[in-house]
Amino acid sequence: MRRGVAALPTALRASKGGLLVLALLVGAGAGLGAIAFRWMIKTFTLLLSGHADYAAAGHAANPHVPWLGRWFVLLTPVVAGLLYGPLVQRFAKEARGHGVPEVMYAVARRGGRIAPQVALVKSLASALCIGGGGSVGREGPIVQIGSALGSTLGRVVRVPEDRMKVLVACGAAGGIAATFNAPLAGVFFAMELILRDFTAEAFGMVVLSSVTSSVIGRAAFGDTPFLQLPALGVHHLSQYLLFALLGVIAGAVGVGFTRILYWIEDACDWAWRGPEWARPAVGGLLLGLLLLVLPQMYGVGYPVLENAVNGTYVIGFLLLLLVAKIAATSLTIGIGGSGGVFAPSLFMGAMLGSAFGLTAGHLFPGAVGPVGAYGLIGMGAVFAGAARAPITAVIILFELTGEYTIILPLMTAIVLATGVSRALSRDTIYSLKLRRRGIDLDEKPAGSPFAGLTVATAMEPLPKTLDENQPLSKAADILAASPHGVLPVLTADGSYLGIATARAAAETLADGTHDTTTIAYITHRPGPITADTNLSEALDALVATEGAGLPVLDPARTHLTGWITHQSVLTALHRRP
Template identity: 75%
Template sequence: MVLAVAVGAGAGLGAIAFRWLIKTFTQAFSGHADYSAAGHSANPHVPWLGVWFVLLAPVLAGLLYGPLVYKFAPEARGHGVPEVMYAVARKGGRIAPQVAVVKSLASALCIGSGGSVGREGPIVQIGSALGSTFGRVVGAGEDRMRLLVACGAAGGIAATFNAPLAGVFFAMELILTSFAAEGFGMVVLSSVTASVIGRAAFGNVPFLVLPPFHTARPSQLLLFAALGVLAGAVGVAFSKILYAIEDLCDWAWRWPEWARPAVGGLLLGVLLLLLPEMYGVGYPVLGNAVAGKYAIGFLVLLLVGKMVATSLTIGIGGSGGVFAPSLFLGAMLGSAFGILAHDVFGAAAGGIGSYALVGMGAVFAGAARAPITAVVIMFELTGEYSIIVSLMAAIVLATLTGKLLTGDTIYTLKLRRRGIDLTAPAPTSPFAGIAIGAVMEPVPASLPATTSLSQAADTLAASRHGALPVTAADGSFLGVASAREVAEVLAEGGRGGEEIGHVAHVPHPLRADAELSAALDALVSADPWGLPVMDAAGTGLSGWITHQAVLAAAHRRPIAASAPS
């Protein structure tokens, strides 16, 4: 508890410092508090450059943060959250201490100079690095280290966005991928601590002020459902375009990596010159879209422009998050959808702003497949309960649409492209690369389905595992009969003449070519006697897998690895 509070306090202070850095660098590079709302204005610091300063701002910033990231913390490049997920899943929560400092400076420079990325990825990585550092100082074990990393991530989100609930669910749903009671309590404690510190510095106001919304008619739910499906597709498209442009940048770049942000910054500057609304995070533009100040054509232009601008910023080696761009895309899509619905159905369609709000959460859910986080953060933004049903329906449909279209999220796709599958066993696992067929035991003598329970009881009592397969007259597999099940039936009514086929059950099917980890997962919930392994046709047996066989494989693996070749 003390560590959770300490990590939350550190994340809260880190969020204050990070937002101050963004504000300072934005003012220095653009001469405005937020240039995305300034149109084609000149920088008052260098008025003689006119609007052309946006060509140089990303280049100058790239010259500063490019070498910084390359030399001290290469993992600070990009949007940050995948690196934290990987650290928790594969590295025991260990994150280099310098990541917090390098990520703060690099992301603030990138966003302040016009990088079209968000601040949630950096603050998650900053808070997580602080949590990992705290854990290393006190000598915490891996489980505690992972929990402290999640505490840091939750604290960073809570403080920088004034969204303590969203911080908790972001950490639990995306970082830990678990809602265990103890972990939940510690993450909540850290999030609350960071939120108190953040509110003391920024005030008790949401990071994005929106007008009040409500849905007045149940018939609008169908429109929100359609928006959810469309938003899910847009979220997937965003992730695909993001990595496609990153691949293009990787293919085109032939020079030192430290210079890539500066040279690529010239391309970003050209885009900002054409569409200054893409400068930085772009919350003022988002607010204007929600307020219905843009026409459909311009909303579509902003949607496409944000996809390209964010992807280009990441592709040239920039540092920043993709959560805020997802909200931006959702607001553009939702506003355009709302205007179209209003044109078709009139006043019955409801307010345009409500579609923008739902679109924000739905696009993020489609891209990240974090429906709980999406619902919670949208609710914290508005505090409007009347829209919760429409919001939940759209977000769930967006999540399902995203899952239908792709197996990866915008976060896990970055790791999979590096050959890392977080759903697979860790490479250090003694079961990695071992097939069930390599360790399974021979199939024990089977019981014909017509065998009486009395006869089966004698055979089962003498069997090694206390369970035997049951087969039909043609030899096909029907199920498994255990000594425990037969004893229970006989004890209830003494039906010794009943056939064993009536009490046999079919366990979880396993195949010989499956990973041994799959057998381990099935054995955890199975009886101690083991499980049958099906043949290629799926009708007969090829082997028998037991707890003892799995343990024997784990024992032999390190010995084999150390043997001379």
């Protein structure tokens, strides 16, 4: 019986059926996480504003503090900031901001490893930020929450890094699918922005996770389109020219939003001199002033978006809301808030598109069609201009609204917006955050000096191995004496389990609660390297992993045959004729 239980993690790690089971588990976890996250947002919004969605309440008073009248919004972001600021600073600094770039970086550079506490901290911080008036969305947080769940499950089972990345993408897709009732959009968001790799196996696993999460989400939220819009359609062929022009303008607006967002963040960095944990609370005063003037900026603002698409507002007010949303979202992120930029880009697109439609209606009466069509197309086009993810933009707008009648003009506008964005800016709203840190996910070496070399030319003899049942305290001494700070870990029957690093041992022992823990607790399994692996790929794996060495496995990837280090790679290059 014990042998069967012990074999379960191995089966999950190695078999295709195991990956399928893990994808289903991640999808279920992401679905439940999305339900909990939306419940937290609703709860904190009710507690802090007294309304289910204050963006639609005008200048109403908070029934919890009626004596403050409309002025309570000055304090709401401050109170929320006092709660989530220390939480993020103390437990998970990566939970600050809009979340998606951190997941992209984890997949591209860290083998899909995301700290497990990120899921809890991000959900609490983002729910408090949005509930307290932060003008951000929930797609970034739910992507980071779902991805953290996938990464945590992968670390528990100790899957290889290639499968870890797939599980992270599964979590991202599941989060989007459940929270927006959009399973297809979840899949393409994960593939286009997170994995950026359309392999058949990865696609299949992400689809399974997204469907599982969506089923759970629909059981909780119902099976209806996320936005309720009037009937839309294209009434004249001449409208295609107007839709194309809107796409060009929307692409420029998406790029402008990206630049203003980071410009305001830089300004906040320059101005702030106090402790980081207090930054959201102090900066919340500025956000409160904006909310006092325009309460429509409170939280995500979907009711305001629907009003705009339904033709409720006049042109001047629509443009005011567009500019205010750019400022409010940028300020929320700049002061250290936690939330996504996808929903704000939809909001901006709805304001821009509706204003464009109304203006065109005045200039060309009778040939323009319903304003809502322009609002909807503007939503997709501004998101495409900011994120440069055209497939996701088309699919997600279709699923969020259930409108198929304007799919052709929607595709036209989104493609043009993407082209304009690419012409105006090298980066997207997600990649620019990473490039500002010196990280370029698209950077490829011009040529590899390792071409034609395999790991077999650089293998070293095996270092000392650790047994999975060895106490962590004893194994830490052996790791401390190892030349590269990393050693392989074997199971009781001599099979390869993974690697353990001196850094992980030190961090685990530092809390004083793991003295009786075995080395298996900190063991993880990097992407498999065999003697036939290209040496350039092996070096990439070395750079991405902790420590300075990696095991070389037999073709079955169950037993060790050698060891590879940075020094052995350089030696192989030096000896090359």
